[in-house]
Amino acid sequence: MQASNKTVIKSMKILKLFLTHAKLSFNDMMEHSGIPKTSLHRMIRSLEEMGFLTKDEDGYYSLGLLFLQFGQLVADRLDIRTIARPFMKELRDDVEEAVHLIVKDGNEAMYIEKLDTPQPVRLYTSIGRRSPLYAGDSRIILAYLPKEEQEAYIETAELKPVGMGTITDKRMLRQLLDEARENGYAVTRSELEDYTASVSAPIFNGQNQVAAAISIAGIEARYREERLPELIVKVKETSMKISKKLGYSF
Structure with missing residues (x-):
């Protein structure tokens, strides 16, 4: 060693x-x-x-040339964090829930920014945390990957349970990915941690590709069905504001 x-x-x-x-x-x-x-x-x-x-x-x-790839990757992520943070703060202050910024890193997702909730009960998440692409708030990134890349991931991935609500059936996963892409958001419950929930939306770059995801996440009891429409609208609005700043045209 x-x-x-x-x-x-x-x-x-x-x-x-x-x-x-x-x-x-x-x-x-x-x-x-x-x-x-x-x-x-x-x-x-x-x-x-x-x-x-x-x-x-x-x-x-x-x-x-490998350093150019690493350098561009770091620069892109720093740019996204810098651009996204004020919008994340506005969203966090509005809904009073934790707000995450997530990117794809290889075959995993990584949390690169987090603004915590003012609520006394909080999620155990932190900057640098990794999670599988198929589970929780990072699944929205998988939903917007090119179909070939998405299918290659699903074919090779072992869908292990993380929380009691983790999707471990590939047929169901494909269905949820299609729904998320059609709706422009994803709602998950107890997939990464038991008794938690999240609402996430994709962030796009100037090449009209998914570059990251933003999510509102918290204790499941605060994510009742009657509140979800409001959270969905707000997270989608915030994702579009960040996407515009990154050069996305729609």
Whole structure:
């Protein structure tokens, strides 16, 4: 474990050299890092194979295109958080429930922003929390993925129960996804935590693709049928306000 940690630290030391240098030769990296030649050669080869470094025809190394993908992903998420937060605050203050901002991260969903409820009983959710795409308020993202991508996910996913209301039947999941896409929102109950409920809506970017989701979530007792129409209208209005700011045209 310690050896692995040392390798990671040394690899980061190599990559950090490119914060101040656009290109470096092998000898440059050896001089600046102080890492022995054999170890450096092995680490550079691994970084090349993973796409973190690339080597040009003159033998100089630079950061790989993988960093552009990571950089764009981070920038997009930071932009969404910055843009969404004032609208989330307005929604939270209006309905007095927790409001979440959720994005797709690989085959999971991740909560990247949360504004908590002023109510004394609160949900156990936090920024950085992950959840399966098929369950709870993140399911609205799955509903708006391209059909091929959505079906590929469903085919390979193991629908494990998380809360007592988690959907574990793929036929039922497909039906709920179709309904959510047709209606523009999703209502879930006890799917990620027992006795909780959520109302969620999709957020779209300038390419008219689903970029995130916004949800109102709380204790199920506060989500009675007579209150749902109001919450649905408000979460959909908020999702459209954020989508407009992201360049979505509809």
